[in-house]
Amino acid sequence: MFHVLVSSCLLGNPVRYDGRGAARVHPVLAEWRAQGRVVALCPEMAGGLPVPRPPAEIEPGADARAVLEGRARVLTLDGGDAGPAFVRGARAALQAARERDIRIAVLKEGSPSCGSGYVYDGTHTGARQPGAGVTAWLLRQAGLRVFSEHEWESAQTCLRELEAGLLG
Numbered sequence: 001m002f003h004v005l006v007s008s009c010l011l012g013n014p015v016r017y018d019g020r021g022a023a024r025v026h027p028v029l030a031e032w033r034a035q036g037r038v039v040a041l042c043p044e045m046a047g048g049l050p051v052p053r054p055p056a057e058i059e060p061g062a063d064a065r066a067v068l069e070g071r072a073r074v075l076t077l078d079g080g081d082a083g084p085a086f087v088r089g090a091r092a093a094l095q096a097a098r099e100r101d102i103r104i105a106v107l108k109e110g111s112p113s114c115g116s117g118y119v120y121d122g123t124h125t126g127a128r129q130p131g132a133g134v135t136a137w138l139l140r141q142a143g144l145r146v147f148s149e150h151e152w153e154s155a156q157t158c159l160r161e162l163e164a165g166l167l168g
């Protein structure tokens with residue numbers, strides 16, 4: 001049985017920058033929880049950041065890869081650089097995945113760590129742009145299939161295919 005890495009905030013844990021969770025209710029998630037598949041992780045907390053913490057965005061013109069390579073910052077609203085903590089968190093997520101042979105993650109969309117389809121553009125104005133957060137990007141590079149909380153059914157289909165040996 002494969003485990004699935006899930007953003008801790010999606011399980012309702014109060015780990016977001018604002019001290020809140022982002023609980024989602026979905027039959028696929030409920031099934032996985034009942035089966036004991038779910039491994040919860042908050043990369044930003046794993047990287048050493050507190051709750052609450054200033055909101056952060058990958059700096060304008062940069063992407064997750066640049067952050068991981070130390071070429072770009074993750075700008076906090078108070079002018080700091082959370083990049084090193086984001087990188088530590090991404091590596092911790094990858095380590096957790098490897099320890100359990102996890103192949104699939106469902107991560108919170110839009111987050112500078114967990115976003116898989118879009119992130120905010122670094123201006124702290126609410127503007128989005130296509131791209132991935134630092135953790136999502138690193139996990140994908142390592143071969144994990146990364147989905148957002150809007151894609152539970154697709155993640156379930158992928159999991160079934162993996163378990164049927166249809167995917168590498």
Ligand code: SF4
Nearest residue numbers: 007009042108111114
């Ligand atoms: S880093 Fe990921 S798990 Fe942690 S609060 Fe942000 S979106 Fe949720």
